[in-house]
Amino acid sequence: MNTDKLICPSVLSADFSRLAEEIRVVEAAGSKILHLDVMDGHFVPNLTFGPIMVQAIRKLTNQTLEAHLMMTNPGDFLRQFREAGADTILIHTETCPHIHRELTEIRDLGAKAGVVLNPGTPADILKTLLPHIDQVLFMSVNPGFGGQALIPEVLEKIRTWAPTLHDHDIIIEIDGGVNLNTIDQIRGTGVDYYVAGSAIFGKDDAAEAFRTLQSQLS
Ligand code: DX5
Numbered sequence: 001m002n003t004d005k006l007i008c009p010s011v012l013s014a015d016f017s018r019l020a021e022e023i024r025v026v027e028a029a030g031s032k033i034l035h036l037d038v039m040d041g042h043f044v045p046n047l048t049f050g051p052i053m054v055q056a057i058r059k060l061t062n063q064t065l066e067a068h069l070m071m072t073n074p075g076d077f078l079r080q081f082r083e084a085g086a087d088t089i090l091i092h093t094e095t096c097p098h099i100h101r102e103l104t105e106i107r108d109l110g111a112k113a114g115v116v117l118n119p120g121t122p123a124d125i126l127k128t129l130l131p132h133i134d135q136v137l138f139m140s141v142n143p144g145f146g147g148q149a150l151i152p153e154v155l156e157k158i159r160t161w162a163p164t165l166h167d168h169d170i171i172i173e174i175d176g177g178v179n180l181n182t183i184d185q186i187r188g189t190g191v192d193y194y195v196a197g198s199a200i201f202g203k204d205d206a207a208e209a210f211r212t213l214q215s216q217l218s
């Protein structure tokens with residue numbers, strides 16, 4: 001598989017009072033995938049937004065929307081997120097004791113199915129999921145907040161799993177602490193999609209920040 005290496009802006013660090021403009025700016029700069037962080041205040045110690053916001057964002061952009069569901073009961077909301085316009089739905093293995101059910105439902109709804117592993121979660125579970133997933137998101141911070149430092153041990157986990165995942169046409173994504181100081185370490189591990197929040201929307205010029213990060217991948 002030869003997947004384009006892409007920077008995926010996370011709106012978590014955007015200025016929500018100017019969200020439409022922020023989203024248009026990164027799209028005009030070339031962003032193809034927008035990362036939407038859904039947090040429930042239970043699985044992670046922070047709250048963000050739900051399907052209503054995804055629906056609003058859907059109207060603003062042609063970018064692929066990926067919903068990263070940091071919630072204890074993602075299975076109860078898959079249809080809502082899909083109907084709101086999510087193209088890819090990413091669920092945490094830590095919150096899904098019957099994960100084949102959720103993964104099957106996501107695909108049945110017509111979305112791409114992805115699993116997310118926290119930094120401390122062993123990746124062995126992936127063996128049983130390979131035929132059921134389109135994407136794996138490796139968290140490189142403990143989820144909940146933007147602007148945290150990348151946990152470098154995760155890079156070894158990615159490096160170990162990249163050949164198997166790519167053999168199965170599964171996209172590899174990393175989320176947390178991606179910026180100009182860390183992108184060199186990440187490149188070469190096999191990551192296809194790089195989520196970046198504060199390194200884009202935390203900067204004065206989000207378009208320039210996006211383009212500079214993306215240029216590091218070609
Ligand atoms: C963290 C979120 C990330 C967050 C990354 O819980 O899942 O998507 O936006 O933020 P940065 O890029 O600032 O580490």
Ligand code: ZN
Pocket residue numbers: 010035036037068175195
């Ligand atoms: Zn995320």
